[in-house]
Amino acid sequence: MGSRKQTSLLNEDAQQAISQSRFQNLLPKTELGRQELMDWKQKVATFQKTVKAAPIMEQASLFDAAPDPAEAIDPFALPQQNTEFWRWQFSDVGVAALYFVVDYHSELLLYVGETVKSNQRWKGEHDCKRYLMNYRQTHYHHDLDSQLGIAFWRHAPADRRPRQKVESALIYKWRSPFNKENWKFWGTPFIGEGV
Numbered sequence: 001m002g003s004r005k006q007t008s009l010l011n012e013d014a015q016q017a018i019s020q021s022r023f024q025n026l027l028p029k030t031e032l033g034r035q036e037l038m039d040w041k042q043k044v045a046t047f048q049k050t051v052k053a054a055p056i057m058e059q060a061s062l063f064d065a066a067p068d069p070a071e072a073i074d075p076f077a078l079p080q081q082n083t084e085f086w087r088w089q090f091s092d093v094g095v096a097a098l099y100f101v102v103d104y105h106s107e108l109l110l111y112v113g114e115t116v117k118s119n120q121r122w123k124g125e126h127d128c129k130r131y132l133m134n135y136r137q138t139h140y141h142h143d144l145d146s147q148l149g150i151a152f153w154r155h156a157p158a159d160r161r162p163r164q165k166v167e168s169a170l171i172y173k174w175r176s177p178f179n180k181e182n183w184k185f186w187g188t189p190f191i192g193e194g195v
Helices: 012-021 034-053 127-141 160-174 180-186
Strands: 097-103 108-115 148-153
Touching: 034 108, 034 160, 034 180, 097 127, 097 160, 108 127, 108 160, 127 148, 160 180
Parallel strands: none
Antiparallel strands: 097 108, 097 148
């Protein structure tokens, strides 16, 4: 039996466009050049290093107010977890917590959040997932290293308002660039539609 070439209903240009579109989601969609990315990270790192270097205020007497948890939490010292933690099976729903998304390779705190159920927070839609995907893809495109992880502080207040108050203080303190409150400081290079 001889070989028969299958004919297509599409012309050659249409076939090529379809073939290329199959890999479209693998192509990096980055607006940042390599140097721009490195400069952006350096600005954030320089600011956050000053936060790390600032001395923690100590309580002066037994009658002063309790120390501010936002001052005592070091996101970089918390146990590191994979950002895909939410895919794992848990026997419980977790606890009220503050969480920190970090690029451990560059020592950058990218995002601060709060949740009442630490094991379920990222199971649904979360804008930060898209920011991380864009951040990771931009690094990959420019052949730069990143090591994204998440850390939980499981001593957060169970009540929502006090927990959000600590979250806001940490967002302001660290100026975490993926939090909307800080976009005016760092710009929004990773909030695009995704790769």
